[in-house]
Amino acid sequence: MSDSCCGTIAVEIEQFTTPQQTSPGQAGELPVVVIGAGPVGLAAAAHLTERGIDFLLLEAGDRVAASVAQWGHVRVFSPWKYNIDAAARRLLEADGWTAPDADWLPVGAELIDDYLAPLAKRFGDKVRLGAKVTAISRLGYDRVRTAGREEVPFLIRLEGGEELRARAVVDASGTYTSPNVLGASGLPAHGEGAVFVDHALPDVLGTDRDRYEGKHTLVVGAGHSAATTLLALAELENTPITWAIRGGSAGRTYGGGDADALPARGALGTRLRAHVDSGRIQLLTDFFTHRVGESEAGIEVISRDPAGHEQSVRVERIVSATGYRPDHAIASELRLDLDPILGSPRQMAPLIDPNQHSCGTVPAHGVDELAHPEPGYYAVGVKSYGRAPTFLMATGYEQVRSVVAALAGDWEAARDVQLELPETGVCSSNLVQAQEQRVGLATGISGGLLSAPLPLVTVGASAESGGGCCG
Numbered sequence: 300m301s302d303s304c305c306g307t308i309a310v311e312i313e314q315f316t317t318p319q320q321t322s323p324g325q326a327g328e329l330p331v332v333v334i335g336a337g338p339v340g341l342a343a344a345a346h347l348t349e350r351g352i353d354f355l356l357l358e359a360g361d362r363v364a365a366s367v368a369q370w371g372h373v374r375v376f377s378p379w380k381y382n383i384d385a386a387a388r389r390l391l392e393a394d395g396w397t398a399p400d401a402d403w404l405p406v407g408a409e410l411i412d413d414y415l416a417p418l419a420k421r422f423g424d425k426v427r428l429g430a431k432v433t434a435i436s437r438l439g440y441d442r443v444r445t446a447g448r449e450e451v452p453f454l455i456r457l458e459g460g461e462e463l464r465a466r467a468v469v470d471a472s473g474t475y476t477s478p479n480v481l482g483a484s485g486l487p488a489h490g491e492g493a494v495f496v497d498h499a500l501p502d503v504l505g506t507d508r509d510r511y512e513g514k515h516t517l518v519v520g521a522g523h524s525a526a527t528t529l530l531a532l533a534e535l536e537n538t539p540i541t542w543a544i545r546g547g548s549a550g551r552t553y554g555g556g557d558a559d560a561l562p563a564r565g566a567l568g569t570r571l572r573a574h575v576d577s578g579r580i581q582l583l584t585d586f587f588t589h590r591v592g593e594s595e596a597g598i599e600v601i602s603r604d605p606a607g608h609e610q611s612v613r614v615e616r617i618v619s620a621t622g623y624r625p626d627h628a629i630a631s632e633l634r635l636d637l638d639p640i641l642g643s644p645r646q647m648a649p650l651i652d653p654n655q656h657s658c659g660t661v662p663a664h665g666v667d668e669l670a671h672p673e674p675g676y677y678a679v680g681v682k683s684y685g686r687a688p689t690f691l692m693a694t695g696y697e698q699v700r701s702v703v704a705a706l707a708g709d710w711e712a713a714r715d716v717q718l719e720l721p722e723t724g725v726c727s728s729n730l731v732q733a734q735e736q737r738v739g740l741a742t743g744i745s746g747g748l749l750s751a752p753l754p755l756v757t758v759g760a761s762a763e764s765g766g767g768c769c770g
């Protein structure tokens with residue numbers, strides 16, 4: 300029994316002296332757990348391997364890079380030379396692997412087959428598939444208890460109940476599995492849960508063709524993913540297409556056309572505008588999705604703008620291309636310091652805020668910007684950007700290089716953060732145009748602001764933000 304400000308209450312103290320409580324030395328002997336075998340989680344594994352740090356990589360899917368596999372038909376816009384992590388390259392080359400053509404733009408499936416799958420194979424049983432993390436905490440500690448907190452191991456619970464311990468957690472679980480809702484205010488539209496809504500980037504011209512051909516399809520969203528899907532749908536005969544955006548004009552999505560600094564983006568926008576101008580695609584502006592309902596006549600989607608004005612459309616299919624948001628639920632017992640707008644680590648937010656960085660120029664950043672009050676927990680990769688849409692694999696690779704150096708105690712290397720993205724190299728116009736003619740164009744970061752291009756300049760830790768590819 301103990302006195303407290305609220306009177307005498309029973310206090311259980313056993314939990315704090317449990318024999319399972321591990322000394323710092325014991326925690327240090329545990330593996331680092333990496334969550335998610337996407338490009339960044341696998342890069343973390345490569346750096347841990349090089350540093351000789353034991354690790355376990357947990358992947359929810361039944362294959363590596365399960366999220367990339369979802370958009371396996373989509374061609375990326377950054378060539379191979381920016382898509383391969385340096386430590387991963389060294390490990391693979393030591394095994395006789397030959398890197399793909401440095402200037403080629405792979406589709407997601409090629410990223411997996413030619414790089415990520417061979418890399419995962421290199422790690423053997425340190426990669427566990429079908430291992431979905433449902434919660435992370437600290438052994439014997441909830442979020443409130445402080446004394447000695449940093450000395451006890453992390454506790455990681457998997458779907459099915461199995462629990463693991465770790466000395467540190469590198470959370471590279473991405474955002475692809477937590478898409479934004481259709482509802483215009485960030486809340487699900489009324490009825491959204493009861494109607495089948497396709498996620499962004501269905502394989503309209505491939506495996507999903509039958510689902511869309513001849514079906515009136517509504518695409519919601521103003522980013523690359525929406526544009527990519529709309530252009531693919533426009534190739535299907537007898538397939539009415541409606542495109543709904545919240546803004547008053549599609550100018551941002553069209554980009555700069557011929558004058559666009561990113562030719563691939565300009566080409567995408569020019570084609571899209573032509574389809575809208577010709578009436579092939581019906582554009583609905585000021586569309587604030589409010590209610591969705593299905594009947595025998597089809598799916599009715601009702602918009603209600605902030606002034607209460609309504610408009611509606613009746614369709615047969617809906618593709619939601621409204622972007623992604625991070626899901627921090629698995630880490631809710633940890634002490635996170637998140638930016639209230641983006642949901643990224645607070646210190647990252649000014650570096651990646653799409654409101655301020657319309658050119659998407661992201662300064663180099665590493666362990667210091669990724670740190671939370673919870674020592675030893677780092678969210679990395681696209682998850683670390685929260686809702687900011689301009690993430691690049693190359694940025695994630697530098698993040699995990701820095702984090703792993705810090706875990707190894709090499710703070711000099713951890714803080715020597717660099718991003719080497721040449722001014723025009725990531726989205727080379729000649730390359731994109733040449734490849735487009737050979738394989739057809741289908742690029743995009745889903746949910747991204749089409750007007751917020753990617754970081755394309757060499758920037759060091761002290762470099763100023765801004766500028767870049769769009770000049």
Ligand SMILES: Cc1cc2nc3c(=O)[nH]c(=O)nc-3n(C[C@H](O)[C@H](O)[C@H](O)COP(=O)(O)OP(=O)(O)OC[C@H]3O[C@@H](n4cnc5c(N)ncnc54)[C@H](O)[C@@H]3O)c2cc1C
Pocket residue numbers: 334335336337338339340357358359360363364365366367370373374375376377430431432433471472473474475476500629679680681682690691692693695742743744745
């Ligand atoms: C269509 C598209 C095109 C893109 N094009 C480019 C490009 O050209 N260049 C570029 O640099 N970037 C591009 N990106 C952005 C970014 O590089 C990719 O999204 C990249 O896949 C992010 O890597 P990641 O490892 O952080 O996350 P992901 O690739 O999303 O990997 C996360 C992994 O974690 C797993 N996972 C999720 N939850 C759990 C859990 N609870 N437990 C265990 N495992 C879990 C998932 O199954 C997944 O395998 C593109 C993105 C998209 C969607």
